[in-house]
Amino acid sequence: MKFKICVTMFSGICLAVAMGTAYAGGLAASGYVQQIETIKNTGASNTVTVKLYWKNDSLRVERYTIDGLRVEIKKGRELYEYLPSQKAAMKIVLPESQSQTVEQIMLSKASVVKSGKKVGSAKVNGFPCDVYTGGEGGRSGKVYLSTDSRFPLPLKMEISSGSASQITETTEVKLNTAVSDSMFTLPKGTTVKTQSLNAPKAPKRSAAHKRR
8 A cells, every 4th residue: 555655744734625534532632743854865965843732723834944934823824924924914715615623634644554564663752652654656755643632643764765855853742732823813914816617707798799
């Protein structure tokens, strides 16, 4: 069996646009996670810090890169892609039929990993994990999936493709911790543009054009 090799462990809010499968409850109602992604290719390396906060049906993903901070926020059916350096954000409101809960978004990661081959068990940051291997398209990977029902998500991922490799490690996890509502609200003064998910309608033809 193969599991899909993901670019990041939490590709974030983009997952909410796709229809998902309902999961039984169990995820902690709130929490904080910090991860370090290290990408190496032909001698060069790049490190990205990812911080994730969630509370009920709100989710915030922060990515600290050499290009600056990029933030994704999910608040109910509203999705925001926020660039603090530009004080600008793009907003999408999902139709109810396409919306997922935070739990569905996060646990969809676990369902992908479980299609791989289980090869053992280990502990990552104090959490017991099942270890899975898999690959596709010339890439191979190993994923450490937490078996803690409060946080049943990948805690470590090792991916390789030719001379390139990526290691993602969870360095901190806090479950059922206090998370402020302000984490899911854009700062005052942010310029927000709304993007529609609906395809643009074709322009109406004039009566004169129809007679031609």
